[in-house]
Structure formats: structure tokens, C-alpha cells
Amino acid sequence: MLKKRLIPCLDIKEGRTVKGIKFENLRDVGDPVSLAKRYVTQGADELVFLDITATIENRKTLLQLVSQVAQEINIPFTVGGGISSLDQVEALLSAGADKISINSAAVSTPQLINDIAQEFGSQFVTVAIDTKSVNEIPLVHTHGGRQPTQQETTIWCSEVESRGAGEILLTSMDHDGTKTGFAIDITAQICNSINIPVIASGGAGSAQHFSDLFQQTNVSAGLAASIFHNNEISIPSLKSYLSKNKIAIRCK
Amino acid sequence: MIAIIKYNAGNITSVQNALNRLQEESIVTDDPSIILKADKVIFPGVGEASSAMRYLKERDLDKTILKITQPMLGICLGLQLMCNKTEEGDTECLGIFDTAVKLFPPIHKVPHMGWNNLNTTDDGIMNGIQSRDDFYFVHSYYAELCEDTIGICDYIQPFSAVMQKDNYFATQFHPEKSADTGTIILKNFINL
Numbered sequence: 506m507l508k509k510r511l512i513p514c515l516d517i518k519e520g521r522t523v524k525g526i527k528f529e530n531l532r533d534v535g536d537p538v539s540l541a542k543r544y545v546t547q548g549a550d551e552l553v554f555l556d557i558t559a560t561i562e563n564r565k566t567l568l569q570l571v572s573q574v575a576q577e578i579n580i581p582f583t584v585g586g587g588i589s590s591l592d593q594v595e596a597l598l599s600a601g602a603d604k605i606s607i608n609s610a611a612v613s614t615p616q617l618i619n620d621i622a623q624e625f626g627s628q629f630v631t632v633a634i635d636t637k638s639v640n641e642i643p644l645v646h647t648h649g650g651r652q653p654t655q656q657e658t659t660i661w662c663s664e665v666e667s668r669g670a671g672e673i674l675l676t677s678m679d680h681d682g683t684k685t686g687f688a689i690d691i692t693a694q695i696c697n698s699i700n701i702p703v704i705a706s707g708g709a710g711s712a713q714h715f716s717d718l719f720q721q722t723n724v725s726a727g728l729a730a731s732i733f734h735n736n737e738i739s740i741p742s743l744k745s746y747l748s749k750n751k752i753a754i755r756c757k
Numbered sequence: 758m759i760a761i762i763k764y765n766a767g768n769i770t771s772v773q774n775a776l777n778r779l780q781e782e783s784i785v786t787d788d789p790s791i792i793l794k795a796d797k798v799i800f801p802g803v804g805e806a807s808s809a810m811r812y813l814k815e816r817d818l819d820k821t822i823l824k825i826t827q828p829m830l831g832i833c834l835g836l837q838l839m840c841n842k843t844e845e846g847d848t849e850c851l852g853i854f855d856t857a858v859k860l861f862p863p864i865h866k867v868p869h870m871g872w873n874n875l876n877t878t879d880d881g882i883m884n885g886i887q888s889r890d891d892f893y894f895v896h897s898y899y900a901e902l903c904e905d906t907i908g909i910c911d912y913i914q915p916f917s918a919v920m921q922k923d924n925y926f927a928t929q930f931h932p933e934k935s936a937d938t939g940t941i942i943l944k945n946f947i948n949l
Contacts, residue, residue: 507865507912508872508891545936550872576774581893581934601770603934626804628868628895671868671895702866725871755872755891 508755509719509747510550510726511740512704513733515540517556517586520566524731534734538573544733545578547740550755552578553606553674553728555633556586557649564593568600575601583631583674589614594621598629606631606674609647612654612661615668622669631704632670634661636691637678643691650678659695666699673699674728677707684710684732686717693722704728712738712746719752759783759947760795762822765812766802766834768931775933779940781947789821797827797946800927802834806858806898807846809834822851828949830882831927836920837898839927845898853925854917856903861913868897869912873930877908877919882926882945890938892918892930900929 515522515537522537534540541552554574556567571584584597585606594605611618611632621630635646636658643658662673675695677688685708692705702725705718709729718727732738747754761772763785776783776799783799784791792798800822802809813819822829822839831839838850843858850858861867872891877883899916902909908919910929920927926946932939 506873507869510871575770576777579775579778579934579940580936581895581931599770601774603768603771627897628803628870672870700863700866702868702870723866725866756889 506753508550508753509724510704511715511743511754512551512553512726512728513544513549513740514553514555514706514728514730516730517554517567517570518558520570522734523557524734537570538577540734541574541578541582544740545580548744548755549580549740551580551726552582554582554584555606556584568596571597571600571602585631585633589617591620591624594625594629598625604629604631604672606633608633608635609652611665612645612647612656615664618665618668618670622671627669627671630670631672631674632665633674633676634658634665635676635678636688646678650676650681658691659698662695662699666701670701672702672704672725674704674706680708681706682731683708686710686714687727689717689721692718692724696723702726712743715743716747716750716752719747720750758795759797759799760792761785761799761801762792762818763787764802764809764816764818766804766809768803768833768933769801771931771933772799772801772832775940775943779943779947787816787818789817792818792821793824795827797949798825798829800829800831800835800839802832802838803895804834805846806834806837806843806850807848809838810848810850813838819851823853826924828924828926828946830946831925832933833896833929833931836917836927836929837896837900839920839925840900843898854900854903854905854920854922854927856901856905856917858898858900860898864913868895869899870895872935873910873912875908875910875918881907882921882942882949883908883919884945885941886938892928892932892935892938894918894930896929
């Protein structure tokens, strides 16, 4: 049986792991490679690295980090942040990334999704979507969540699928950093309306939040950052909790 | 020395990294003479079938692969290209395994992405693997069951997750990305 995936997310700034609340007030939480290795040992199913201050100067640092991570860990990982061209994608994949995620550039240039899927295959393309409700309508936000668009999240998800994305990483900014639980309603709605895997992100604060997510939606994976980084929930204890709640997860 | 066949497909770096972690020497090459002389060969690959087959043919690597007598391990797209044909790009493949590769019907999420377990026997390349062990899959096409199937995974329907015919081995999942369970398989292959 296909297992539900647990994915720690490492936000990267200048080669270090950082974490903020609602994408702001960033603080340093450690060296990404040693954190990554710790998560692999604990049984993480996959990792995501997001370069949240991606700039041209930082590209080289990021590529070195990707290459180091690829040498040291034996589970899949996705790299995202500031990716806007096929050249960048190719550099990340040859450095050893298993998937790349695009966000703002997909919104401004949707053709980029088709191009990456055609060139490298759909399985390489995760489209990250930051959603936030405006007048009770979930709208796509870009640029690390700072910039609202007029695009409705549910419509954008379908378009992303039809353009060849292999997976969607859906972050609810209304929930991100709040530790009050995942955005069950919109996640469930999107999972039912498209046929590619969806990773839910934003709001994880307890083991029960993951259990609620997996029981109440058809999501493929749950992603979180701070609760794992701060050791508020360890992956082994989370997996044992989910297992007791009859959720199919990978046991080491 | 293990030769990793170089062609226009992804995840070659990952395979070499995995062999480095096992302190196994490898070379990434598309030179038929090096491939035929290597102790073992790995045929990795993530990508699109028709362009991959075209690339292999342009370099005569299709003929080279059929001449290999030492153990060869195909991974993911590698497994699919070792079958007779695939629906992806309606492509004629290498014909090592007598079966066809088809697109998953959209009954559940496609691609089949994530960790899944197998029904297999605990010997040969699968020595030490139990039915509860999970492996990392990411694919939209699957090889139908045939007499060369030695490991079966069930997603939407049962399909060939591990295959073997003579010196040719193949896994649909990525052993190089399947944590400790994947490492067991790579070690088994190295020790063949």
C-alpha cells in the first residue's frame, strides 16, 4: 500500500536553515546538512529545501548545498526558491536534486511548467502554491506570500496539473506558523479536484493535526518545519501515533 | 568497477552518490567498450521513454546493452526501456523482458509517487527484504506482470516492481533513494 509521506521542510537563507512565522521574523535554526541527516535517520520520507532569499549571489551557495545533501542522504529531496529558468532547473538536477519546486515564476510564466515537464519529465516538477483567503476566497499569493494575485487557488491547481506538474505543494498562509492545524477544507477540496499528488503545508502543531489531515483529506503528504526543527514532535513518535491511528506510513 | 550508462536521463548523479556511499568505484560513461568491460553495469534513468530510446540508438547503446553478459541493474525508466515496448511515446524498447509498459489508468493519483512495499521472495537481489519494507517509487507508467517479474507492487493494479532475466535485473523503484532498504538491494547487486 502507498504510504502517506512526512516531509520536514528546511527554509534556507545564505546556506543556513531559518524559520519565521507567516514567512517573517526569520531566525537561524541550524546547519541544513546535519539537520537533513538527522531527519533521514529519524525516518523522514522526503525533504524539501526552500531557498527563501534566492538571489543570484546565493545561487552558488545553494548549488553547493544541494550537491552536499545529495552526497550524504539516501531519500528524495526537492529544492525550490527563486527558480525561473530551465538552466537553473538543469543545474539543480545535475547537482543531485530529485525534484524542483517553482512558485512565483509559474504564476508569472505558466509556460515554464510545460517546458520543465517536457524537458525533464513531470515527476521533476513540483508547483508550490501559497494560498491565503481574501474575502473568504482562497487566492494565490507569490513572492514568499507577500504579493496577492487575482488567481483563485482551486483554478490555478487545475491549470498547473494540465500543464504537466507532477505534484503540488499547497501552503495555507492563513495557517502557516500558527500551529493550529492544517487547512483541511481547501486541501480536501483541491485533492478531490485534481489527480496529481498534493503535499499539505502550514499549521502543523501536533501529531493529531497530521492524523486529521490524513483522515479527512486525500492528501499524499504532510509537510512541516518548526515543530520538527524545535523537536516539539519527533518523527518516530509522530509515525508511531499515526500508525496507531491506522494511517499507512513507512516504518523503518 | 561499475559502469553507469550515461544518457539523456536524470538521477545519474544520485546513483553515483549511492555507490560512493558504499565505497564502490564507478564511472559514468556512454563508451560501449568501457561498459562491456566493467564488472557490473547500472542503467539508471528518469525521463521520457521515446527520447531516451532515440538517444541510446544514436550511440549504439541499445546494441551494447543487449551484448552485456555481466550483471546489469536497470532502475525506473531503465526497467521500462528493458521491456518490449512502452505506451510512452509509443516506443519500441530493448525487449529483454517479454512484457509491455502501460500508462496507469487515473483511478488514483498519478504519478505513483512515494513509498510502497512489495510481494517478493527473500533471495537473490532481494535477499534480506521483507514484504513490509518500503521503497521509493515515482512513475506514471508500469510494466505488466510477466514470467520475469520477481517482485510485485500493488498500486491501482499489481505491476512488476522487480524483474530478472539471466544477468539482467531491474527495479521500478529507486534503490538509491530508498533509505536503508534500498541500500540492501544495491549491496546485493554489488555482491552478485
